[in-house]
Amino acid sequence: MLDYDDDLRLAHALADAADALTMDRFQAMDLAVETKPDMTPVSEADKAAEEALRDRLQQARPQDAILGEEYGIEGSGPRRWVIDPIDGTKNYVRGVPVWATLIALMEEGEDGFRPVVGVVSAPALGRRWWAARGAGAYTGTSLDSGTRIRVSGVNRLQDASFAYSSLSGWEEQGRLGGFLDLTRACWRTRAYGDFWPYMMVAEGSVDICAEPELSLWDMAALAVVVEEAGGFFTGLDGVPGTNSGNAAASNGLLHGELLDHLDRRS
Known part of the structure; x- marks a missing residue:
């Protein structure tokens, strides 16, 4: 190491x-x-x-x-x-x-x-x-x-807190339908925005977060913190890391469901 x-x-x-x-x-x-x-x-x-x-x-x-x-x-x-x-x-x-x-x-x-x-x-x-x-x-x-710090142990979407930045980017990419379905499926949603949701995922106060368009400098520092806290950090395509131009972060237990919702285009 x-x-x-x-x-x-x-x-x-x-x-x-x-x-x-x-x-x-x-x-x-x-x-x-x-x-x-x-x-x-x-x-x-x-x-x-x-x-x-x-x-x-x-x-x-x-x-x-x-x-x-x-x-x-x-x-x-x-x-x-x-x-x-x-x-x-x-x-x-x-x-x-x-x-x-x-x-x-x-x-x-x-x-x-x-x-x-x-x-x-x-x-x-x-x-x-x-x-x-x-x-x-x-x-x-x-x-x-x-x-x-450590990510949460929440393993059901209906018990999860979901954080995001805004609605406009999801709508521009044709992903608004899946995004809204995700907000309805979760226990709680808040638009904290920018770096903060990822740090909340890392410390366990939020369970999932995502953004539809990001640059490398928006993600690099966040990714290593989330991952070292035991979480997952990928693109919306599920590819690990910071090269997809967007991001999804979670406690790991909910990552598949997070991606399933946000991959829906409508």
């Missing part, structure tokens, strides 16, 4: 740096916000956080590649850091505290790149989650004071 302790400590240090920058500008009246070509917002804090993390990584891991949402890919090789400086920018710019910095390390293997370290830091919520491959998943305020 490979030891990722040094990489995990670096990821926490990166998260600390990002938290300081993002919290300094959170709810600032003069926050500058632009619209990207894909019509999604980007704030000055998104850009500043990613630039800071890239600078630190170039110093600490000059041999590793870096992929970030705002500035793309830099470098090459078998190790790649993947950064989403603010996951939940729409929340961030409106003053909603549900947003996080996502930091992952991916390594190349026989089946391509897979995440081996992940840190999810949500400073406005006062929460942080992390994991390293083979070492379990944790939550807490720092690496040295974490509590191990």
